[in-house]
Amino acid sequence: MNYSITETSRLTGLSKYTLRYYEKEELIPQIKRDSKGYRIYTQQDLEWLTFLLNIRQTGMPISKIKKFSQMRFNTKTILTRRQMLVEHQQNILEQTRKLQKSMAAIDAKIARYDRYLKASDELKE
Template identity: 40%
Template sequence: MSYSIKEVAQKFNISSYTLRYYEKEGLIPSIKRNESGRRLYTEDDLGWIQIIDCMRATGMSIAYIKKYVDLCAMGEDTISERRKIILDQKNVIEEQLKKYNELLNLVDLKLDYYDEKITKDELRKILNEKKK
């Protein structure tokens, strides 16, 4: 099955411009084209786009992704280098998760404070109304 650039852009919630940029930078190894010259994306291409999208979302640079793609093209001899790139990115993600968990804990503490404050204020209002 093949997909148009528009379908792929919608599927990954990225622009057609971004897809063309990825292709121009050599991040997607080889996009086939139909007789009219329109891009036809395969399932393999979607796999590349998915990993590129993942790496970009975690802050990996285009140059580093390009290095990874180039290593993939070199074959089996580069598996350990590719594994290191993915492991490094996993470590980046884990650090980001740690940071966001700390932020979430702070937000939760603030919400607990406000929830407690609101509950006390509501209780006071109820007691004051009963006195009347």
């Protein structure tokens, strides 16, 4: 139920450096400490990190994630947070369109290569 920074790093794929950096940058709350002052990540912290990772990996900048995270424990901010997420969904859709367009362009180029390869192959028969 509780995890050290090493375990959390392994579970999330984020380096220890990054975990400390995210905490300093207020992307995650101040993590609880044990008697030695070591960080103890809870299940809730892990879930939060997992969500952050999703939005981070799809391009939400640190600065926005920071704003979003700072509103986390204030229910008055729910509409604002909702709006931020809706905007990020628009962003994701835009990225998806770019990926599709790029995929199609590459398909076309590969098809051209294959026609060339087939044609030069036939010369050898």
